[in-house]
Amino acid sequence: MTKSFLVRQVFNAAAAVNALRPVPGMPTSVPAFLSGWLTSELAPQLLAATIVDAGVHTARYGVRSRTDRIGLALAAAASAGLTANIVAGRRxxxxxxxxxxxxxxxxxxxxxxxxxxxxxxxxxxxxxxxxxxxxxxxxxxxxxxxxxxxxxxxxxxxxxxxxxxxxxxxxxxxxxxxxxxxxxxxxxxxxxxxxxxxxxxxxxxxxxxxxxxxxxxxxxxxxxxxxxxxxxxxxxxxxxxxxxxxxxxxxxxxxxxxxxxxxxxxxxxxxxxxxxxxxxxxxxxxxxxxxxxxxxxxxxxxxxxxxxxxxxxxxxxxxxxxxxxxxxxxxxxxxxxxxxxxxxxxxxxxxxxxxxxxxxxxxxxxxxxxxxxxxxxxxxxxxxxxxxxxxxxxxxxxxxxxxxxxxxxxx
The missing domain is CATH 3.40.50.1820 (Alpha/Beta hydrolase fold, catalytic domain)
Structure with a gap:
């Protein structure tokens, strides 16, 4: 269960980073677009989901392993990236x-x-x-x-x-x-x-x-x-x-x-x-x-x-x-x-x-x-x-x- 949380946060953090700085050039332009588009425009929803996911995981399993700590660190990084996307949207x-x-x-x-x-x-x-x-x-x-x-x-x-x-x-x-x-x-x-x-x-x-x-x-x-x-x-x-x-x-x-x-x-x-x-x-x-x-x-x-x-x-x-x-x-x-x-x-x-x-x-x-x-x-x-x-x-x-x-x- 803790590994699934880590995998989710890896993808979450990668999507937040790509939304801020898309991977350039072919052949990655289409997946970079799809991920960056949805992440940047749905950033408030994704931020709320990330916070809830991290909170539920911590309440259920605590922070007992290195996997938990890495997952929570990635959730924090994803939250920071999503917040930056929200700020950019507000501009x-x-x-x-x-x-x-x-x-x-x-x-x-x-x-x-x-x-x-x-x-x-x-x-x-x-x-x-x-x-x-x-x-x-x-x-x-x-x-x-x-x-x-x-x-x-x-x-x-x-x-x-x-x-x-x-x-x-x-x-x-x-x-x-x-x-x-x-x-x-x-x-x-x-x-x-x-x-x-x-x-x-x-x-x-x-x-x-x-x-x-x-x-x-x-x-x-x-x-x-x-x-x-x-x-x-x-x-x-x-x-x-x-x-x-x-x-x-x-x-x-x-x-x-x-x-x-x-x-x-x-x-x-x-x-x-x-x-x-x-x-x-x-x-x-x-x-x-x-x-x-x-x-x-x-x-x-x-x-x-x-x-x-x-x-x-x-x-x-x-x-x-x-x-x-x-x-x-x-x-x-x-x-x-x-x-x-x-x-x-x-x-x-x-x-x-x-x-x-x-x-x-x-x-x-x-x-x-x-x-x-x-x-x-x-x-x-x-x-x-x-x-x-x-x-x-x-x-x-x-x-x-x-x-x-x-x-x-x-x-």
Missing amino acids: AGAEMAAALAEIGVTDPASGAPLDWRSAARPFDFRRPEVRRVRNLAYAPGGTRFHADVYHHRDTPAGAPMLLQIHGGGWVIGNKDQQGLPLMVEMASRGWVCAAVNYPLSPKAVWPEHLIALKRAVRWMREERPRFGADPDFLAVTGGSAGGHLAAMVALTANDPALQPGFEEVDTSVQACVPFYGAYDFAGESGIKAVRQRVESALSEMILGKDAPFPEAYLAASPLAKVHAEAPPFLVIHGTNDSLIPVAEARDFVRRLRAVAGNPVGYAELRGAQHAFDIFHSIRTDQVIRGVAAFLGSVRAGALAEDAVPVSGRAM
Whole structure:
């Protein structure tokens, strides 16, 4: 029995350390991500479990052997690491406030007490005022062209719209799995939000993913009377592959080559909030991890085996699509991201700020892993509050016209 306690605490301490300093590089990046993501965002729950486990063990068996002492020492180390993760998560509010202040946005809830009740129920996405309409077809083709709409039960007239694009490496994923905390929060504030599926690789070859999402933009504007939405304000967001696609939607508005059969439709968006996105599809940044991704089988799955390099790769790369008319952006990335390096986000923001006529905000979250926002946590809820402040300010036309930083923190 005492050995099982020791084994649990070995894994517990290793997970806490990995959450603070993820094991770098392939082939450990995926397990490092999975462990670090869950540990960092569920740190309060894991800390409570560790304390209870150590207390129960001590009450039952005492501290009679070297194994007991090592196990309790590891439990103490794990508790310290989990506490450090909690502290890092609590900093997210200040990090978001600083990023927003840089582009002239004030978060009215900045400095408010943390909602510990929400963080204590990480997978509870219900709000009594929010309605969810499932599996609406935004284009022919089956379930990969379905959307779920979240809206306030009162369907207020003139509601702004938000399009959520799921991640999954362009090859997996579903609208039901990601963006739920943000969708529910924005719907509770009167927004009409749509989480959409899109065709996946390898069956779908670029730019089929993007064309489908532009069809979703068209559908949202066409369907907006049903939900009382404003066709003139539509923002786009997404995480990981969804962050890449959100940026591409924002940067390729009304491109007729990407709108076959609906070239005259307005596919512009008024704001973009990509989370931990992939922005460099051609290796322009020179970042080692990015070059490895570009040269991997994943790129061939997305773009096709015969896609010419670099032309086809640049055509799918937000880094190559930055331009002066880009809508306001708020780019969000964590320093501990094991799957997409934070340096990639920094380079994208730097290049976009160099040309953009609209503000480009950048929130770099210390200690945040990839996919940190999939469920409620101390960090997630503060970041969502900041995103809501950003989108509200864009909607109100309140962004300072001269708030276009040429450089930012940690850039």
